[in-house]
Amino acid sequence: MKIEINHKDYLEVLLDGRLDTTTSIELDKKIKEIEIKEDLVVLDFTNLEYISSAGLRVLLQLKKSLEKNSKKMEIHNINNVIKEVFNVTGFKNVLTIK
Numbered sequence: 001m002k003i004e005i006n007h008k009d010y011l012e013v014l015l016d017g018r019l020d021t022t023t024s025i026e027l028d029k030k031i032k033e034i035e036i037k038e039d040l041v042v043l044d045f046t047n048l049e050y051i052s053s054a055g056l057r058v059l060l061q062l063k064k065s066l067e068k069n070s071k072k073m074e075i076h077n078i079n080n081v082i083k084e085v086f087n088v089t090g091f092k093n094v095l096t097i098k
Contacts, residue, residue: 002047003030010040016047019055028058039071046077051085059095074098 001017003026011034019027041062063073074096078086086092 001026003027005030005034007038009038010042011036011038012042012044014044014047018050018052019048019058020050020052021054024052024054024058027055028061031058031062036066036069036071041066041071041073043073043075044077045075045079045082048079048082051082053089056085056089056091059091063095072096 001015001019001023004012004014004016006012006014013031015027017023043059059073059075066073076098078097083092083097086095086097
């Protein structure tokens with residue numbers, strides 16, 4: 001999986017590929033390495049093909065961590081496969097999806 005991080009008015013995290021057991025560790029590590037100064041983190045799923053339960057766990061941990069610091073997280077541009085995963089798991093009610 002490719003992860004690209006851009007600092008704008010918000011922190012943009014572009015994900016390309018599969019967010020699974022192996023790559024979720026990579027995403028978690030990369031997010032923890034950077035200092036998030038922005039009030040909003042946007043995860044762009046335009047090129048994300050798949051997400052596993054390990055990927056969902058990382059998203060939930062990130063959301064909780066950001067909320068502790070009065071920051072927000074949004075997920076943009078999800079495809080139908082990932083939308084179905086969010087629907088089935090109930091994450092559509094937990095995460096902000098735009």
